[in-house]
Amino acid sequence: MSKLAVDRLVGEVQDELVTFLQSGTIAEEDVVSTLDFTDLEIDDFARLKRIHFCLSDPVVDFVEKLPERVRSIKTANQRERVHTRGEIRGSIDWNQTTKLRHTDSYGDRTVFACESPYVEYDIPENLVLKRLLWVVHRTVERELASFDYAWRREQWSDDQMREFRRLYSRNVHLNRIRDGTDIDPSARDLTAARTSRELLYTEAYDIYDTYRQLQSGQYDDPDVQSLLRETLVVPERLPRLFELFCVFKLIRLLSRLYPQLTLQVIEPGSAEVARLESETLRMEVYHDQQGNLQFHEPLDDIEAETPYFRRYQDVLETHVELMDVFLDRGAGQALYSGRPDIVVEVYEKETDTTLPRRVLLGEIKYTESEQTFARGLRELLEYTRFARIGDTYLHEAADVDVGGLLITDGVEAEDVEGGIRHLTASDIPVHEESVATLLK
Structure with a gap:
């Protein structure tokens, strides 16, 4: 009888995995230890899911399109009310200026109340975008950059990672948005991104929403199931x-x-x-x-009654002693384990x-x-x-x-x-x- 076809092996594990995870009837720790990438020693399921999320095609495609899209990032024109002395910033609010000169700065004709225009980058859509990019950037820096494997380079080449790092840290528009660490998108922020007319923001919402549901264990979402089926099983193992x-x-x-x-x-x-x-x-x-x-059968609990067993016991005891001499470490002294x-x-x-x-x-x-x-x-x-x-x-x-x-x-x-x-x-x-x- 021939071995199970690899595609059947992978396909059936993927389907069962999604079903068990969705119902919560399988230990996630066992999934981690079994489906972990070779030699990575990942024991945190949240971390493993974050890695697989960033390796997924939607995330990689989104990042590849980002340099062109970010040039037309959305902003809002706002006006800030400021009090100045000896200078004028923007337009003068004469009603407020008059009140100011007759209260806090009585008779000072160099004091002005002005409405100064500025460009607001911390709009709801941008907060969702920056939080998503922060998640991806943190994973690239802490995880993917250290993985020298072909499967990583297939999704994230070294050049792609360098370009993304440069864009995230140096792009003038992204830098004007609040740091991703300090962003926790509200329902209003998410709704604004989801209903935006700009593809940049609707895709950012869809991908970030998949990430949130993946990390919170909402495995019944179709996008989450698709991500798990496509990336979580590693056929090489x-x-x-x-x-x-x-x-x-x-x-x-x-x-x-x-x-x-x-x-x-x-x-x-x-x-x-x-x-x-x-x-x-x-x-x-x-x-x-x-x-x-x-x-486990400790050797110390056994009394040697035959010449054969006494010789075997001597071998095990000598093995412990020599391991300490040759490698400066002990060995388990057990009849069976x-x-x-x-x-x-x-x-x-x-x-x-x-x-x-x-x-x-x-x-x-x-x-x-x-x-x-x-x-x-x-x-x-x-x-x-x-x-x-x-x-x-x-x-x-x-x-x-x-x-x-x-x-x-x-x-x-x-x-x-x-x-x-x-x-x-x-x-x-x-x-x-x-x-x-x-x-x-």
Whole structure:
């Protein structure tokens, strides 16, 4: 069986991502860790969305057209009333001048009340424009300028960034508008930009409105959904993207297997990627997290009883010592330590026990290789044997059912054997029975 086509992999993740984000039923932190650009180590979803916003075609196109458009930026002619002595600025308001000479400056014929004309740049439309450009400029300076990757240069070349910086900092019209840091567009400002006859301002409103809704989590807006679908998934990270594909498919499958459970809104900072719940059951789904389980076996807790184990214990202890000598840092001294790609825990609410009723441990391998399949199978068996809560090993607990699920991208292998199930990613939606036997 061939690997999943990349366009299908990307397309289905994009669609599911928008759906889950829109309903708030997936942990945004997991999205960040999975869809983050290679090597950027972004752990803030707001920051990630801001980067993707500035990489989107509407923003790039708007900035490219800006040098020509900004020449005809809109202003308002205003008149400011000033009091002068010995000089006249603009037209004299004789009524006010007479009052001034008979009150504060009695008898001083060198005092004038004048109406001095000036050009106002801080009009509502310009405030929206400047705030949008401030968001883009801040992201270019703090984020994009340091990204030396082809995908960045495709949207923002070095020359484009230099031109935008120069325009933003030196353009005489933009400089006369209040600094973007101090601008918080009001409803009146936004309405003025939205209803303007100038394309510069209506486009600025549309793009800034998309940014506001994106950052506030209003994923039901069509423009926000389009931006997420077009920019948020990074195809170059196929193994991680494949994991998210499998996680989404598994969550959908669990929803069908447990129709009495409802996907819950995930609060910020939650460890689980998704949670399903009813009056009697709670199901927690973890991705690249150990959940409430432990998969760590300290070496100090084990007494060596055989010559083989004593030799193995000696190797581990010597390894710790030599790591300190060679690299001046220690090494973990553990008999075993690991973490599954997927942990599903099912709890019965009416019981007093802290142990889950059922546990599904999953390992995902983006491969057609039988050798990688074999490694994944061994890892999965280790997870099922070492998984514990406190001092209780789950596979030894009479009231806990533990199953293992190995997901690959095309290995030809039997799908059921001894509490372990194998599925190919493309078959997840149609293999309800195989997964059901692990959880029911």
